[in-house]
Amino acid sequence: MSDNAITLDVSKAAAASTKLQLQHITLFSLEAQGHRLPERANLNFELGHRETIWNVIGDSLICVFGLDVGILSISSDPPIRLASFSVCFRAEYKMGDAYNPATDEELLPHYAGVVARLHVWPYMRAEVQELTGKLGLPTLTLPVLMSGGTVNFAVRKHVPPPDDRVGAPHKALETSSPAATSKKGAKKPPKKSARPRQVTSSSSKPRRRA
Numbered sequence: 001m002s003d004n005a006i007t008l009d010v011s012k013a014a015a016a017s018t019k020l021q022l023q024h025i026t027l028f029s030l031e032a033q034g035h036r037l038p039e040r041a042n043l044n045f046e047l048g049h050r051e052t053i054w055n056v057i058g059d060s061l062i063c064v065f066g067l068d069v070g071i072l073s074i075s076s077d078p079p080i081r082l083a084s085f086s087v088c089f090r091a092e093y094k095m096g097d098a099y100n101p102a103t104d105e106e107l108l109p110h111y112a113g114v115v116a117r118l119h120v121w122p123y124m125r126a127e128v129q130e131l132t133g134k135l136g137l138p139t140l141t142l143p144v145l146m147s148g149g150t151v152n153f154a155v156r157k158h159v160p161p162p163d164d165r166v167g168a169p170h171k172a173l174e175t176s177s178p179a180a181t182s183k184k185g186a187k188k189p190p191k192k193s194a195r196p197r198q199v200t201s202s203s204s205k206p207r208r209r210a
Contacts (some may be wrong), residue, residue, distance in 0.1 A: 006109060008151040013114035016107035019099040020061060023092045025123055028064060032085035034135050042075040043082070045140055050088075051154035054112035061093040061108060063116040064158075067124050071137055083135045087127050089120045113155040114147055121145045 050066030066088040072079040093116070125142045132140040 006155065008113045008153075008155065009110050010114055010147055010151065012107050012110040013147075016104060016111035017115055019096050019104055019107075020093040020111065021096055022119060023060070023094050025089060025091045025120055027123075027127070028088040028090040029066075030085070030087055030127070032083070032131050032135065034083045036073070036080060036082045042073060043138065044072045044074045044079065046070040046072065047142070049153050051156050052109075052113045052117060053156055053158045054108060054116075055158040055160075056105070056108070059095045061095065061112070061116075063091045063093070063112045063120075065089050065091070065117055065120050065124070067128075069128055069131075069140075071132065071135075071140070083132075083137060085128075085131050085135075087124055087131075089123055091116050091120050109155045109157065113153060114150045117150050117153065118145060118147060 046069070048068035048070075050068065053064045055062050066086060068086045069084065070081055071083040073082050129139050129141055132138065
């Protein structure tokens with residue numbers, strides 16, 4: 001059964017809580033756009049929760065959460081979209097000594113979909129509230145998210161393609177010019193003299209004796 005089809009289990013998420021420690025939560029991406037002049041009456045909003053993406057990198061659990069928000073004016077029929085923005089947060093957890101990969105990995109999608117999402121949600125609420133104010137709209141405070149309200153969100157394990165391996169070294173850029181490349185039969189550029197040139201000014205010339 002794929003992670004997209006699983007039913008999140010709060011008890012399994014709680015079982016993994018003693019084996020993982022939150023390291024940090026950071027803003028992963030942000031995009032905002034105003035479509036119309038702001039209106040301050042008869043506003044509504046729509047939310048789109050993206051699937052939770054998780055993966056294990058080394059001894060860390062990485063979880064990424066995305067949220068799409070639309071601000072609508074319902075004074076007209078149909079409603080007019082005034083603004084839209086998307087926020088994405090990344091949470092990283094350290095696996096403790098009690099974590100056993102052989103038996104505990106099956107708990108990770110439940111932990112990511114329930115506990116990690118609850119950890120990130122206050123940051124998302126604060127970001128959305130700040131963004132609406134910057135767009136000239138009344139500040140939007142999203143509802144509080146409870147553990148039971150997370151079980152319907154999709155969860156997926158990120159499996160990178162072979163050419164997208166984490167930690168793969170980047171190819172160094174070649175900064176040498178073709179003329180400086182030594183090839184058989186090619187002329188090498190003249191070497192600069194290591195001896196510095198002596199520069200004298202007219203005022204420093206010795207005077208003749210009378």
